[in-house]
Amino acid sequence: MTPETHSPTGTDDPELGPPPGCPAHGLGPGGLRRLYGPEAEDLGAVYEKLRAEHGTVAPALLHDDVPIWVVLGHSENMHMVSTPSQYCKDNRLWRPMREGEIRPDHPLMPHFAWQPICAHAEGDEHLRLRGAVTGAMSTIDPRGIRRYINRATQHLVNKFCEDGRADLVGQFAEHLPMAVLCEILGMPEEYGDKLVQAARDCLKGSETALVSHAYVMDVLGRLAVRRRAQPEEDFTSHLITHPAALTDDEVREHLRVVLLAAYEATTNLLANVLRLVLTDPGFRAQLKGGQMTVPEAVEQSLWDEPPFSTVFAYFAKQDTELGGQRIRKGDGLLLGIAPGNVDPRVRPDLKANMQGNRAHLAFSGGPHECPGQDIGRAIADVGVDALLTRVPDIQLACEERELRWHESISNRHLVELPVRFAPKPPQEVVLRPGAKQVPGQRPGSARTAAPQPQPAAAEPAVSVAEPATTPEPARRPGLFRRILRWWRIG
Template identity: 75%
Template structure:
């Protein structure tokens, strides 16, 4: 008999709640686990996998029922089958039955919005086409140069101190600096914009005001580019044949900015942490057996930036992972447990270099359109950081690192490091320890390296040389004889 969600009637029956001291205390109605109360979600996911298989019933805040998809294959099937599953929460049964209140903590993530990540059919094609079309115009070589320069600026802030927090001083700043350049608002980048984005994503008491600050910057950008387009993402989004309105442009700028910023900040922190704490990883990286891009890919397997994504909804009665899914049920796309599915990774210590089949960027019609941008920021940023600070080391014990966890993701709170103080560098130069010699202006193949002129030596006064006699012009026959004799 396959487990099903309990009926929405009688959800708060006191007889369904175990008394304190009971082994089942802390479980919700029907004996289901509450994700928001779990101390260790990774451990809970493995427990659910043993109990229910690749798809398990759970409870969200306020005991709202939901399925969490734990299997790698099942996650891919869900996101790649739009005929059965969609992202339109307006068909979600608990929402229609009034179980999900307007102030539910997850409503900002689940509530339907007129954006491409929630749209379906022709509307999805229109909105998503505008976003991917604008993405295709990004100059990736220019973007990588800007990542290097932004890294130089950030490292210059703390390189002379010999210590830093690479989360608060680096990983949370680099993605925002790069995204502001891509969107076309480099002048808006500052510490306040970074703090506002972090605050809005944390959902604190000041999150609404912080969100308003970011949206005000995006509104100004939309107005400027509508009046005067330039070669940036926002201008191409506005000029796309889909003819997005100003409201649609602002909302999609918000989605792109917040999603790219949050995911890449987590990815950067995770990659740097592993490089600093895993001796095998650091040895491989330094020994040339593993490149930084391969290190990034390994991190996307082991610690995806988003643990789960809210949410997909069943458009019809179906079956997934041996479970009976009813029309209107909600399902969590879960990259973190999906990436460690024992059917895909029976040995978690095995090297995943060259394998990009992880779930970190989703899949199907709603796959992350900015995966290449996230990878570039992480790859170039980490490489440039290690070039500037090759002796960087963790400044605490690994077990002292703290995390801020939620159902959606795990954030490293702080990453303290130490290194020998370094002088600042010109942000226009490639990151490194020694200056690169300037390129020769008249270089060509076979040209010998010029040698410095010897220092002048004192000599006796020289007599003026006699004026040479003018050379008589040679006829064709005399020139031929000289050539024949090798002169």
């Protein structure tokens, strides 16, 4: 795919470019809009301009003016992710990558680079890799993880409750998911500010993204070496010992997928739900009055402010057509989650209540549906409920218009969420090491996904009033066994 492929004139003739002084001179080669730089400070506005100019599938440019299609329509996105005969995620098919047009230090290289993971695989190889991950996940218990999320929330709230002020991004939303994921992977000792900051930076496309990515991979590489030498009852050990016999590279890369994708999505989800509660009086009143549950609030947020704006990327396996555009073999297409969620054909009224509707694109769909969606929902459900119970008088400590965002091609997240409340005394919380998972894996798990459990709503969160020091059995039937059966890997 080239910029000329996308050119409205269908040619690269410079004589047919915009005349001097035309606003189009702020665009890139071929008159295409850039998804980075000064021209893209508000990507939501850029997507709407692309929709008005090109329809549901639009040409655009990534960093270094690398051409890409942006899929803006809801049904077009769903068709793309659900038609593996036409589109796949093996980026070795992507023409700019295949022809060496992308520099090794490209800011989006963590997204571009091929890895031996199920998200980039097809057919039997996809089944083998996916089966290893879902097999490891089949040993995990949802009630245990919800208890751990509740305790981790209390621990974080204790750090700021006496101050009467806090930043719910830097002191809460960025830390709760990492604490939970480190416990799941079997590396609670690695949880800390440095890992949190590196994980956030990896997906920003910043100048330091590659350094941050290298740090995260070093942490996961050391974990994999330890667990291969001495397996324990955690996700990483079960992944390593699965009959699919993953290589060291495959283990490390799948740990990266689990950690980074689930962490970034859940951090953004937590911050977005809390912002909605703090800035929309009607929304908060419904929560307090019982007309809305926290899980319903989470679904509304997933429509309005999905954790990932776009996902890079799908690739055309053959010449085809999508949204009236001619897509050529080797073209790359961005999964347009945020623009697809506001497709006027699906949401003619953006203020309409979407709380009971899970048809949003926040977690993609098809064979590569987002792996972290259900554990992310559990962290958001329990974390938000427990936080609001501890500090029910919490209020935004600035004007809503003063809130700042960091926006990249992959996501838009709050920089901070300052709040105030009446100071509260800390509660006694014992963050004991998680109970061990159930040994062994189900026969045949190398080829099939784990069975689906009951919905999260059927599993109430542990009340904040539950004494944190209540004695518990020395060994439960697994800390996380069932919740990650929900976690569909793709």
